[in-house]
Amino acid sequence: MTPITTLFRAPAAARAAKTLDRSLFSAILPAAAALVRDRTLLSRYQKELRRTRELLTGEKLRPIVEHPDPALARQGLRCMVLDPTVVQPSSPESWSSVLKEALKSGDLTLIPYDLKIDYTHWSHVDVLKAIMPEDLQDEIPSGFNSAGHVAHLNIRDQYLPYKHIIAQVIMDKNPHIRTVINKTDSVGSENEFRTFSYEVLAGPDDLQVEVKEGGCVFTFDYAKVYWNSKLSTEHGRIAALFKPGEVVADVMAGIGPFAVPAAKGGVFVWANDKNPESYKCLEAAVEKNKVSQFVKPFNHDGHQFIREAADLVLEASRRGDRAVIKPTVKVSRTSKAPPPKPTCVPVPPTISHFVMNLPASAIEFLHNFRGLYHGHEDLFEPHTETKLPVIHVHCFAPKPNNDAAVEEVVDRIEKEIGIRLKPGSAEVEGEAHFHEVRDVAPKKLMFCVEFRLPREVAFAPRD
Known part of the structure; x- marks a missing residue:
């Protein structure tokens, strides 16, 4: 592959330009x-x-x-x-x-x-390299989150003088992008619902989007709910761990990127989010993707939801709640054979997984698992073959991914549940699997820590 910049360099007039002159990128x-x-x-x-x-x-x-x-x-x-x-x-x-x-x-x-x-032959990175001053060549804004037709940038201070030209180049080089925005505040512990203030750099101020992920369709206002396209791999990874007929409790479900695809696979999901707008979009996604038999949406505080989820699932199981799956096989009108009967999938009495995708503070919710199954020891091993639920808790940790970063997370978990976990396998009692999800910032990583809820925590007296 021949880089365009080895064939032709844009003239000096392009350097440090504040407006985009596409003719400068043409030559014979x-x-x-x-x-x-x-x-x-x-x-x-x-x-x-x-x-x-x-x-x-x-x-x-x-x-x-x-x-x-x-x-x-x-x-x-x-x-x-x-x-x-x-x-x-x-x-x-x-x-x-x-x-x-x-x-x-x-x-x-x-x-x-x-x-x-001409300009059409240049990649957006090469265009920006031709425009940016020499002292700003190291970390040119080249990546962005996207949601439908919206590109979401997080431009660092030194590049702000060029924000409009950056946005215009991104729109030019990505035909599906119609609006480019720049985040103007932080997302995380500073904002309860993980939404953010923004400025429109190019295109209309239209953040009503439709996104397809995991074989499902989601429609939402990007300004009012949390969505991160860079987490699609993590959504798929965790959903693949669930088995049909299990119950999963999604504590910070957002609009349902874990819950709805999992339900498509026949997994029962008790899905909760505190943000009323996320809850509305979750309900809409459940209906749109036809998984209402498998997803129960909640709009509770996450602390409250963890404490109540086990009891709610047990009550549903004892009530005889189930999903009724109609057969997909079509029977010929001339066939004398009786039509196939629907399949009934009962809600089991226990939760198999808890998902906690709120990396800025999810660890601080872990103390709510204390006493989760107090008085219901008979539902689990050795009385039955059922194991206690696996907890998938997302969190941030400092770079690099080394023993010190892991130990910091272990300390934080111990502070919440009173048990010190050792790095290892989620299937071994007293151990936790540390999965590095992605690079978040120059000094920050995102982990998913996975461990089976310790018996001492699950069966402890409730507060």
Whole structure:
């Protein structure tokens, strides 16, 4: 792949510009093209010149073009554009043996070719590198969160003078983006619902979006609920741990990125979020994705929800709550066989997993598990084959991911539940699995700590 910047550098006028002049990224470069004697040889030489890296390659750069002479082009003559950084027409010593032999045999003929470069050929990173001053080249804003048609930036102070041009380039290079916003405050412990203030940098102030993830559709106002497209892998990873027919308690469910896809797989989910707007969107997602038999939405405080969830599930099980799955097999009208019966999936009496995706403060909710199953020891091993629930608690930790970072998290968990866990496997009593979710900031990581609820905590007297 030939970087556009090796072919052509934008003029000095582009550097430190506050408005976007797309014409500065256009040029006509002298190059050479290889005219093929017989069009049946085109595919062969295209492969060979690509292997020798003499064929022009690059984003939106066409290596196979019509003959530059319009009259010959109308006759169907085509040629292969050669990379001007590799092939010098006046310097045969720069040619590969493949090119030399093809020219000697007459299969190929070199002709001059004007290679036209314009703004469309540049990646958004290369455009921004051409614009940013030399002292701002290290951490150019290149990534962004997205939700539907909205791109969400978090621009650092030193790049704020260029925020509008950054936004415009992102819109130009990402056709599905129609609105670009910049976060103007923090998300996390500073904001109870993980929403944020923002400014619109480009496009209309329209944050009503539709997102598809995990085979499900979510519709929401991005300004009123929390959504992070960078967590899609984590959503899928955890949902894959659930088994059909289990109950999962999603304590900070948001609009349902864990709950709704899991329910699609036949998992019962008690899904809670304190934000009334998230709760409304969760209810809408449950209906839209047709999983109302498997998801029960709640709009409670997370502390309260943890303390009540086990009792609510047990009551539902004893009531005989169930999901009734209609058969998907169509029976012919002429068939005399009786139609297949619906399948009934009963709600089990215990919760198998708790998900706590509020990394800024989720650990501070763990003390609520004390006494969760007090008086119900008979529901679990050794009285039955059922194990105590696995807790998936997300949290932040300082970089790097080393023993010190892990120990800090272990200390915080011990402070809440009174048990010190050892790094290891979530399936081993007294151990916890530490999964690094993603890089959040230069000095911050996001973890998911997974451990089975200790018996001393689950069966302790309730406060």
